[in-house]
Amino acid sequence: MSTASRHAGKLLPAFIAAALLAGCGGSDDGGGAGAVPPDPPGATVSFRTAGLVQGLPHQETDSGGKQTVHVTVLTQAGLKTLSTAPGTPERAAAIKDGLVPGNLVDWLASPAGTVIVPEDGSPAFNVILSKGSSSAAQFNLQKYGAAVTRNDGAPGPMVAAGWIYGKTGSTITVGDGTIVTADQAGRAYATPIKRYEETYAVAPYARVFNVNTDDYAKSETSTFDAIPVTDNYHYGTTSRQAAYLLFDNNYLNADRAKVVAIWYFTPPSRSDGKPTWDVPTQSPMLADKGIDPVSSLPYVAINATSVSSAPYTRSTEPFEMVKDTLYYVGDNEVASYVLKADMGTADTSDDKVIKIDAGWPNSGYQYWKNMELVGIDPRSVTDLWLTHGHADHYGTAVEQLKMMDNAGKTMDVWASKEDVAGVKSDLQGNAWDIPGALPESETILRARTGKFYDYDRWYDFGNVKIMVIWSPGHTPGSTNMLFRVKNPADGKFYTFGYHGGYGFNGLNSPTAANGWRRLSFQHGFSYLQSTVEVDFVAPQHTNQYPIVEVYQALKAYNRDPANAARPLTMMEAMTSKVHDAPVVGGSRITSEFANQLEKRRSVASYKASDAANRSYKSIETSGPFKPGREAGLANVRATLLDEGRIVQGFVGAQNKNPSIPLLAQGIVIPTDSYVNDPGGFYVQVAVDVQDSTYKGYIPQGYRQASPGMGTEITYDGGPVESVHAATGTFHPPEYLRTQRLNSLAEAQAVLARVAKGRTVTLSLTPASEIVVPANVADAFR
Incomplete structure (x- = not known):
């Protein structure tokens, strides 16, 4: 048995023990689907658990100026007040940053129940999901995405999020409401497709909370029977029941994991009441689909709500572009591709799974599921290549890094130096001091971007070769990519052109800052037209191709x-x-x-x-x-x-x-x-x-x-x-x-x-x- 498997096997008792030991005062008034089991013998001394922040944190200062942080959290063991050991005011201020009411956080507790503050400067409380006052829909798969932080050599327990669409006495069904009933030719599917919906087993002792997003202080313990279920899948049903769910095990044991805590949010979340399609919003393929009975507008005229606040409006299924090698795994608004590179040697350690761009920050659940649907484990990605520093293309990079960290796996992040560090020079020898597009606030992504592109040469990965071309305009560090992919069907290489900075947004009219980028933007298109031969288009956005x-x-x-x-x-x-x-x-x-x-x-x-x-x-x-x-x-x-x-x-x-x-x-x-x-x-x-x-x-x-x-x-x-x-x-x-x-x-x-x-x-x-x-x-x- 592997080390990870041994840790995973003892994670359940450790996690249940955490729920009992994590409190330092507060109420525990029962409720939920059943009683919490007693502290099992042999539980580990240190462990991570999770809960939803209920109230604003506060601190008390002792006579020596040391500060203790206290916060009330809805945990698997009920409402608990968590406390840190006394520390400096600066440390206390840093601890409070992540303790926003509505945040789902995890922490490491000592046997005495105090929250352990790591000496290495890492957070005392890790934010898993952030609800706060946001009305934006949030979704997270059980097996992929956000989870309790890795500890003691084992991945943390899984977390899920979405709208509740069904429950039985021992199961709960959660998804994003997307339902596809027919293909684009109008042929009905025998069973409607609910691509991002999952059903989970619920432990008999699961704790349930009714979380009041208008006033988190009014949140209360509830019961499984009391959890509302969204009425139906019709897009016109705008009132939908959102929830966070916590499991008793990690992704290595997903097949036998059970839900042990549920936080459902009231008032119910609101969806946009607009139809969704596999094809992009306003696609000409919708021209013959008729009139929307909700809005009385032609379906083709309806522009879906922003993908950042309503990711389900842009969901689509993945597909294979070159057999066993190149896949589309993005949504129907922004593209993301996966290349499976095989060096052709007996040693598979030199093979690569390369993901191109990371999509919208709220859509990770779609990308992970899409990868799974084409037979690729999202945790098998070895390299993430980013085209430029805009959030719709690096949005899930940090989420993927955290998912890899939790699994104990590594992933190299590649980007243009010009969008991370700024434009410092050009090939003519001119010195510049132009900031890149990646925001300074993206501290994790900046720290974890370990490789910068070497332009205008082919990276050779055997059956996959990639060239990166610096093409400023859309951003100072925008890059274009060429994928040369070997087709197993005929043994020939085909080149796909990926223009990584196609958008004219930010360049619509000349300004002091964008003048050089407008000219460079124009130059980049002509440069590609004149210098490269491409067999097929791999667009970056679906409104480009x-x-x-x-x-x-x-x-x-x-x-x-x-x-x-x-x-x-x-x-x-x-x-x-x-x-x-x-x-x-x-x-x-x-x-x-x-x-x-x-x-x-x-x-x-x-x-x-x-x-x-x-x-x-x-x-x-x-x-x-x-x-x-x-x-x-x-x-x-x-x-x-x-x-x-x-x-x-x-x-x-x-x-x-x-x-x-x-x-x-x-x-x-x-x-x-x-x-x-x-x-x-x-x-x-x-x-x-x-x-x-x-x-x-x-x-x-x-x-x-x-x-x-x-x-x-x-x-x-x-x-x-x-x-x-x-x-x-x-x-x-x-x-x-x-x-x-x-x-x-x-x-x-x-x-x-x-x-x-x-x-x-x-x-x-x-x-x-x-x-x-x-x-x-x-x-x-």
């Missing part, structure tokens, strides 16, 4: 009895090239990845953004303009550094796949759909423009007029092309494009004048677009 719709369409196709003999895979459902793109030399000229990039590149660049969305101010109308080009450049010499390529305007119907009925017309995502311009073309080329001012960055304090904003802006300095330039390069390569061309034939005429190494004369607009004269071929002279 319809990855979830593709899977749901595939699922509906495979569930059709007519297709039973020839089911398709996700790789067959995803398209590599835009279906309606022009064919040149036997191949369609536009990849789905380049098309996805073009959508947001267009939003940042062109005045159509201003006309269609009042909150947008494009670079074309509002800048910033590259220094020295405020009036454009006429007849400047330039050296062409590659062969150039034709870029088609954005094609709105993404992943058009006539072989699958629901994808026959592609998926037109409504976000920024006004940039749809399949009839427009551009010639894009890497070029060294030999002007005397612009050096690939915005200097600190550069002042410039913004016509669209009607003011002058003094910009903070920052890198643009210099993020990819060799040290000391006076003119870093720019990836510039022509003004819009009206046909493929015009684009081909311009491209015919492009040759690598050729020095030409060209003119530029203030937005650094290559001017197209009446004779388009004279754009490069």
Whole structure:
């Protein structure tokens, strides 16, 4: 038997003993589903237990200035007053920080009942779940996620949270209310899917509390019979019964664990009363679903409540993208992927389970369950790779770290140094002092981020290879990733493009701080279009590329009895090239990845953004303009550094796949759909423009007029092309494009004048677009 198993076997008596010894005064008036069993013989001397903070902590000071902290907690043994040993006022203040009424906390108790304050500076009370005054829905799985802290070499007891949907004399059912009754083709499931719902055994001696969130001091002991049950699963049922549950055992013994304490919250929690779907909110796949009887709005018009406060509104099922290797495990709003990397050696210790991004902070229960549903233990993750420092992408990183710590396992956290420590330099040798996006308050994540990316090289993990490209804009340290994944079906490698900083939020209009990022954002899209070849898109958000719709369409196709003999895979459902793109030399000229990039590149660049969305101010109308080009450049010499390529305007119907009925017309995502311009073309080329001012960055304090904003802006300095330039390069390569061309034939005429190494004369607009004269071929002279 392993050490962990031995500890797990004696955890139950130790935990029950904790409930009896943890108090120092307070009431214990019985109630619950049964009596607490007596202190078993041979109980361990030190142990961790858990309870819900009922009242504000207070301290008393002795004659020597030492302070003792007291707090009332609803524990498995009833209402208890916990006390620490006397200590310094600073220590007492730190202890009180986590003792917020409604917090579920754990602690280590001495045999005398006082709370042990660790000498290593770790918390005396660890916060497991935090209710407080929050009305946000909270969910936590029994086996995965938050739990009592590891102690004495063994994982702590499990904790669950959610809405109560059923109970018997010895069980309780908890979930998030998500229910799926039919696939996207309208075929009903024989049994409705409740993906995030679980039923637990309840111990006969379980303690039950009715917790009053309006006034925690009025919380009281209750009974199992008195626990309310949410009326039904209909999304219009807005009053739902929330609860926290504590188990008598850890995840290693989940199959035999029993609930020993229940805290149910009154008044009941409120849900948003809006429908939920596996596909994203407002997906075009909802256009034929009819009218919502609750709101009288078309289902497709309803925008779900924020995922941060109502994670269940964005839940979806996981799916396999490359057999046994690449999986989607995110929700239907923000993506997260898992790559199973096998070095191909007999020693499996060099294999990796790599998770890409960590999703929303309140949605961990979905990600852990989704991983389990595709056969991956969330605790098997060896590496967590984060794309940038925004909470919707690092949100569950700390939760995962705590889950790994509780299991006694390690996980390496990777991130861009630029978003953790800030931008200190670029590849041209410029020094900067630009703060990163990861908040200073994320102290745990900062301390645990142990590896920073080495850019523009392939990390080789055998059947999986990953390249990370620094692409500032969305944040100073945003990164893009390429996944080269070996498909076991044919033994070939396929490349997936993951744009890790696609959002235009924060860049909508120029400011002193974001000027360099707006230009760098635009540059990053063109850089990828010109330098990488990608087979498939792996989007970061589902409003960037319809990855979830593709899977749901595939699922509906495979569930059709007519297709039973020839089911398709996700790789067959995803398209590599835009279906309606022009064919040149036997191949369609536009990849789905380049098309996805073009959508947001267009939003940042062109005045159509201003006309269609009042909150947008494009670079074309509002800048910033590259220094020295405020009036454009006429007849400047330039050296062409590659062969150039034709870029088609954005094609709105993404992943058009006539072989699958629901994808026959592609998926037109409504976000920024006004940039749809399949009839427009551009010639894009890497070029060294030999002007005397612009050096690939915005200097600190550069002042410039913004016509669209009607003011002058003094910009903070920052890198643009210099993020990819060799040290000391006076003119870093720019990836510039022509003004819009009206046909493929015009684009081909311009491209015919492009040759690598050729020095030409060209003119530029203030937005650094290559001017197209009446004779388009004279754009490069």
